[in-house]
Amino acid sequence: xxxxxxxxxxxxxxxxxGNGGIGMGMARALAQxxxxxxxxxxxxxxxxxxxxxxxVFGGVHxxxxxxxxxxxxxxxxxxxxxxxxxVDACFANAGVSSFSAPIxxxxxxxxxxxxxxxxxxxxxxxxxxSRHMIERGAGGSLVVTASTAAVEGAARNSHYGASKxxxxxxxxxxxxxxxxxxxxxxxxxxxxxxxxxxxxxxxxEKFATAVLPRVxxxxxxxxDDFGGIAVYLASxxxxxxxxxxxxxxxxxxxx
Numbered sequence: 001x002x003x004x005x006x007x008x009x010x011x012x013x014x015x016x017x018g019n020g021g022i023g024m025g026m027a028r029a030l031a032q033x034x035x036x037x038x039x040x041x042x043x044x045x046x047x048x049x050x051x052x053x054x055x056v057f058g059g060v061h062x063x064x065x066x067x068x069x070x071x072x073x074x075x076x077x078x079x080x081x082x083x084x085x086x087v088d089a090c091f092a093n094a095g096v097s098s099f100s101a102p103i104x105x106x107x108x109x110x111x112x113x114x115x116x117x118x119x120x121x122x123x124x125x126x127x128x129x130s131r132h133m134i135e136r137g138a139g140g141s142l143v144v145t146a147s148t149a150a151v152e153g154a155a156r157n158s159h160y161g162a163s164k165x166x167x168x169x170x171x172x173x174x175x176x177x178x179x180x181x182x183x184x185x186x187x188x189x190x191x192x193x194x195x196x197x198x199x200x201x202x203x204x205e206k207f208a209t210a211v212l213p214r215v216x217x218x219x220x221x222x223x224d225d226f227g228g229i230a231v232y233l234a235s236x237x238x239x240x241x242x243x244x245x246x247x248x249x250x251x252x253x254x255x
Contacts, residue, residue, distance in 0.1 A: 005237040009034035012084035013234055014077070016040045016067050016125055017094030019050035021195030022145060022226045026091055029227025030234060031057035038080040038087075040065040040094065067094045067121030077128035086136055089234035090129035092122045092167075093145040097197045098160035111159045118163035122170065126185075130178060139182030143233050144171050146187045148249050164189075168245050175243030184242035186233055191249025193221040216251030 013030050017023035018039030027037050031054055038061040039054070041047035051062035061083045065076035081087055096117045099110055122144050133140035147164040154161035168187045175185040192211060194202060201207055202220065212218065225248060232238050247253060 006231050006235050007034055008231065008234055011035045011088045011234060012037070012086055013089040013091065014038045014040065014080050014084075014087050014125075014129070015091045015093055015230075016065070016121070017145075018091075019043065019047040019062070020223075021197060022190060022193060022223050023091070023093040024050055024054075025223030025226045026093065026230035027054060027060065028057065028224070029231050030089075031060055032227075033231045033235075034058075035089075035234065036084050037061070038063060038084055040067070040076060040080075042066050042094075067092075067125055068116040070120075070124050073121070073124035074128055077125070077132065081132060086138075087129060087132055087140070088138070089141040089143070090125065091143045091145070091230065092125040093143075094121055094125075095145065095163075095197075098157045100156040102156055103158055106159065114159045114163050118160070119166050119170075122167045126170075126174065130174070130181075130183060133183050134178075134181050137181075140184070141233050141238070142171070142174065142178075142183060142185045143230070144168075144185075144187050146171075146189045146245070148189050148191050148247065148253050150187075150189055150245075152253060172243045172245075179242060184233075184238065186238075186242060187245045188226065188229060189245055189247045189249065190226070191215070191221055191247070191252040193223070193225070195223065214252060214255055215249075216255050219250065221248065221250060 015027045018027040019041030040063050047062045054060040144167045146168045149161040150164040150168045171185045171187045
């Protein structure tokens with residue numbers, strides 16, 4: 001008999017930023033494991049293309065939502081619940097990269113642009129999800145995509161590092177607060193991953209030459225490297241894991 005601990009049949013999940021990169025890798029694996037999935041994105045065309053690509057794995061619902069907009073998140077989550085019936089797992093994956101700037105030259109507008117999505121967006125998303133899960137009374141799983149910038153110094157990207165460090169602390173606090181409702185809360189910290197967000201950086205030969213040798217596995221990460229961890233955290237196999245910071249970085253932070 002095969003192990004069935006990762007079977008997500010009957011489970012429903014929301015993945016913000018699920019129209020590309022890490023989020024799409026998560027959504028793809030969740031759907032392949034049997035879950036019904038709602039993906040959120042800000043770009044209508046990109047979000048629809050992702051839905052069409054994922055449709056082969058089952059009914060994937062697509063929504064346009066700016067997670068930095070409080071009212072938009074509440075409305076989008078209500079729509080996801082209406083479409084899926086309920087939500088067992090919510091992946092707060094949507095995020096923006098930063099414009100590199102030394103602290104003396106950084107504007108408040110740039111600081112707030114990053115915080116609005118990377119921090120406020122997680123708060124809005126998890127607040128809506130936790131309300132639903134508490135009311136439903138069946139427990140659940142909340143997962144935030146942070147970054148190795150949460151645990152390493154990100155020179156000229158202090159606002160990005162601050163946003164990612166903040167969400168890991170937020171997740172740990174919620175893990176304690178929500179445990180009584182059987183809601184687990186964990187963080188995923190990706191290393192250097194190939195995506196639309198990192199295309200410009202990886203195209204810089206000087207950067208690649210300096211950084212890739214520091215990755216013990218000697219390759220950049222891909223979106224599909226996050227499918228397994230998403231399925232695990234959405235499944236009963238992780239029922240005793242909460243408050244964890246899970247590094248998916250090819251060993252980068254260990255070298």
